[in-house]
Amino acid sequence: MYQVLVGVDDDVARARACAREVTNLPGGTDEKTVTLLHSFTEDPGDRSAADVESVNAAAESLDDHGVRYELLESGGDPAQSILDAAKEVGADLVVVAGRKRSPAGKAIFGSVSQSVILSSNRPVMVVGTETRE
Template sequence: MYHIVIGVDDDTEHALACVEEVVNLPGDPSEKEVTLVHSFTDNPSGASATQLHSVREASEYLEDNGIAYDVNESSGDPADVIVEFAEKEEADLIVTAGRKRSPAGKALFGSVTQSVILNSDRPVMVTGETKRS
């Protein structure tokens, strides 16, 4: 079984870009297991990660493509949460979404993505925009 950790923020397009790339990875869907990780930095309403539109859409996409998944929610710095969870679970791959940047900002991926890349000892895949129409 190939365990993949996907960092999911509140952006549905980013979440869908990540799960699309996971679905497109080589291998049978039954060989992949995904954990969608969302970290709340501010959650005054006490919402659950499964209530977020981005997490629901990513979950549905994985389910529609026959990939087993679960959802992990936490609080704190999202990059730290993703890296620590992936290490603890001995994940084979971390997937996170990149953001479009200005020409000056292209040297940086974004704070969460950059931190995950720099602080993880696991392979990290950075996705682009969703290919869905």
């Protein structure tokens, strides 16, 4: 059995892509457990991760494939939240979605995926949203 942590942002297509790649990992559905993490960067008020459309899209995809999952939420810096959660749940693999940004965009806004890759002591899978041919 292995534990997979998936960092889910607000983009539905990226969330579905991450879930799709998790279901494509080797082994049967009974051999993996997934934690879907959404990090709120602003005060969510009464909302929880279960209220986020992208989280629901990823969860639905995992449900469709019979993969067990749990929801986790945090606040603050998304990259640090992913790293902290990976340690907390004992993740064997961290999955994040990448997105195209110009070099200037990366320098100005940073990159959650890049921060996780460079700071993690666990394997990190970066998923794209384009469909494979």
